Amino acid sequence: MAEIITNRYIALCPLCGETSTFDLADNELINNMQGELATFTLESHGDPPHILFVYIDKDRNIRGTYPFLVKQSAPLGKRGLNYNHLVDATSDITTDEAESFGIGIIPYDVHIDGKSKKSYPNEISLPEILGLLIQNRKLESLPVPTEKFVEKFTSIDNDLPIIVNTISSQISKNYKNAMKAKKIISKSDPKLANRINIVDSLAAGSILKTMAKKSVEMDRKGRELQEIMMYSEWLRHYHRTYFIVHDTEKIRGSNFLGRFSGILGGKPLIACNIDGLGKIEPCKNVQTFKEGLGEIGRLIKKDFLSRKFTGTIFHALSEQNAYRLLEYLSIMFKIEKEELQIESCCSTISINGGLGVLGLSIYPKM
Numbered sequence: 281m282a283e284i285i286t287n288r289y290i291a292l293c294p295l296c297g298e299t300s301t302f303d304l305a306d307n308e309l310i311n312n313m314q315g316e317l318a319t320f321t322l323e324s325h326g327d328p329p330h331i332l333f334v335y336i337d338k339d340r341n342i343r344g345t346y347p348f349l350v351k352q353s354a355p356l357g358k359r360g361l362n363y364n365h366l367v368d369a370t371s372d373i374t375t376d377e378a379e380s381f382g383i384g385i386i387p388y389d390v391h392i393d394g395k396s397k398k399s400y401p402n403e404i405s406l407p408e409i410l411g412l413l414i415q416n417r418k419l420e421s422l423p424v425p426t427e428k429f430v431e432k433f434t435s436i437d438n439d440l441p442i443i444v445n446t447i448s449s450q451i452s453k454n455y456k457n458a459m460k461a462k463k464i465i466s467k468s469d470p471k472l473a474n475r476i477n478i479v480d481s482l483a484a485g486s487i488l489k490t491m492a493k494k495s496v497e498m499d500r501k502g503r504e505l506q507e508i509m510m511y512s513e514w515l516r517h518y519h520r521t522y523f524i525v526h527d528t529e530k531i532r533g534s535n536f537l538g539r540f541s542g543i544l545g546g547k548p549l550i551a552c553n554i555d556g557l558g559k560i561e562p563c564k565n566v567q568t569f570k571e572g573l574g575e576i577g578r579l580i581k582k583d584f585l586s587r588k589f590t591g592t593i594f595h596a597l598s599e600q601n602a603y604r605l606l607e608y609l610s611i612m613f614k615i616e617k618e619e620l621q622i623e624s625c626c627s628t629i630s631i632n633g634g635l636g637v638l639g640l641s642i643y644p645k646m
Contacts, residue, residue, distance in 0.1 A: 291334050294622040295347035296326040309336060317343060317414045317597065319407065328380070333407045335414075335597050344597040346407055346624035348374065361499050363441045363508070366432065367492035368424060368454050369400050370447040370484045370628045381496050386432055386444075388454075390631070391420040406627050410597060410635075419631045423453040429461035433476060434469075441475045441505055445491045445512070447628065448482045450558040455480040477509060482516045482558035484628045486592035486621075487641045491515055515643055519591070520583050521552035522563075523629065523639020524572045526598070549575050550639075569601055569638075573608050576640070580613070584644065588615060591642030596625035596635050605638065619645075 285306045292299050300322050312318035322332040333346040361382050367373060368386040378385050389397040390404055392412065398404040400421075412419060436442060449455040458478045466473035481488045491512055498508045525548050549563045549572055563579065566572040580589070595602040602622050610617050625637055 287340055289334070289336070289340075289342060291322065291332060291342055291345050293326065293330075293332055293347055294345060294624070295330055298325055300325065300332060304336075306340075309338075309340070313338065314411060314414050319411060319414075335410070342599065344410075344595065344599045344624055346410070348405070348407070361440075361496065362502075363443050363495075363499050363505065364436055364438070365443050365445075365492060365496050365499070367445045367488060368447055370421070370452070370454070371445070371488040371492060372406060372485055372623075372627055373489045373492065375401055381493060383492050383496060384432070386424055386428065386454075388424050389422040390627075391422055393418050394420075397422070400627055406624065406630075409627050409630060410624070413596070413630060413635050421452075421628050421631045424457055426457040426460045426464070429458045430464055433461060433465060433472065439475070441477060443495050443505075443508065443512075444476065444478045445481050445488055445495070446478065447484045447488060448552070448558050449480045450482065450552075450560055451484055451628070477505070479509070479512045479516065480558070481512075482553050482556075483519055483521065483641065485521075485594060485625075485641060486623060487515070487519045487521065487643065490592075490643075516553075517556040519553060519641060519643040520579075521639060521641040522549065522576050522579055523552075523594075523633065523637055524549050524566065524569075524576075525633050526636025526638075551579060569604070572638075573605060576605070577608070577612050580609075580642070584642075588619075588645040589613075589642040590619040590645050591621075591640060593620050593622045593640045594625045594629065594638075595622070596630040596633065596637045598636050598638050601638050605640065609640075 286303050288301060288303050290299050290301050302322060309318050317335045317337055320334045322334060324331045330347045333348065334342060335344040337343050365382060366384045366386055369388050373383065375385060387399045387402050390400050391397055444458055446455040446458055462473050462476045462478065481491050494511060495508050498511065548565050550560065551563050552560045554561055564575050566575055593602050593605055606617055606620055606622060609620060629637060
């Protein structure tokens with residue numbers, strides 16, 4: 281009888297900072313391999329409770345951890361809110377997280393292998409998207425059609441103002457389609473159309489989620505609509521995103537990065553929201569991760585001068601590099617590590633940038 285070899289793993293939860301220790305037999309690791317990675321789910325922990333998806337490669341290295349909130353029985357939801365809050369699903373806010381905050385999600389479709397479509401996050405989750413990318417499946421993120429925005433706006437059953445946060449108009453047609461929906465509604469229900477306030481976030485992922493959550497927090501504190509919209513305007517203008525694409529081959533079919541594929545080589549470093557105008561541009565082709573760190577540091581110095589900043593480091597199954605980036609930034613800019621959360625990559629960037637992508641979205645501390 282063959283000897284069963286078991287190894288012990290320690291996974292750090294990026295949401296709450298707790299570590300989980302578990303033992304795993306090599307044959308179980310091999311049997312769960314899909315492409316270069318195997319995926320395992322750990323038991324729920326923390327408050328609010330959440331489970332942890334752990335991705336392990338064939339060399340027994342943990343490549344990434346992704347927390348997923350467990351549905352709670354009594355979320356605060358929309359109680360005490362003076363406005364309706366909507367955000368498109370490129371924010372990667374989970375359905376349970378959105379419900380607990382009182383935020384409505386506008387889903388988008390993921391096109392799989394040019395054949396089937398699944399609604400994100402209703403029919404497919406971020407861990408499932410990462411699983412398909414591991415299998416080298418071809419994925420495409422589709423814009424939210426105008427009629428879906430019309431459907432969402434007209435389904436609201438109260439007379440409160442509506443705040444809608446959308447992905448950058450430089451990346452997707454969502455903002456344009458939301459504005460079209462508002463114009464269509466204005467012909468049949470002008471009062472409803474006047475209540476709709478649409479924000480072009482000039483962002484995706486964590487910053488878009490931050491905008492939606494901040495809107496709710498300000499609403500619960502009794503802030504006026506104008507104040508909330510002014511804060512969103514400030515955040516959309518002053519945030520910056522920088523990320524390194526691991527493999528240029530993965531971006532050739534991308535909706536918003538494909539146009540760079542002919543001029544990029546090595547590991548391209550891409551900057552978003554340049555000059556606060558939403559522009560996306562390749563900055564430099566770096567050959568090593570260390571060179572990429574130095575270039576990110578240079579861009580932050582140029583964009584933020586001496587201002588302190590906060591935000592999120594994101595990655596698509598390159599967790600070790602994410603922590604190296606956190607260590608570098610904490611030393612380079614003398615900031616507390618708690619100012620930068622580490623999250624598994626947003627669905628839109630992982631679909632368009634491929635596995636191995638690493639970056640951060642930051643904005644000045646007020």
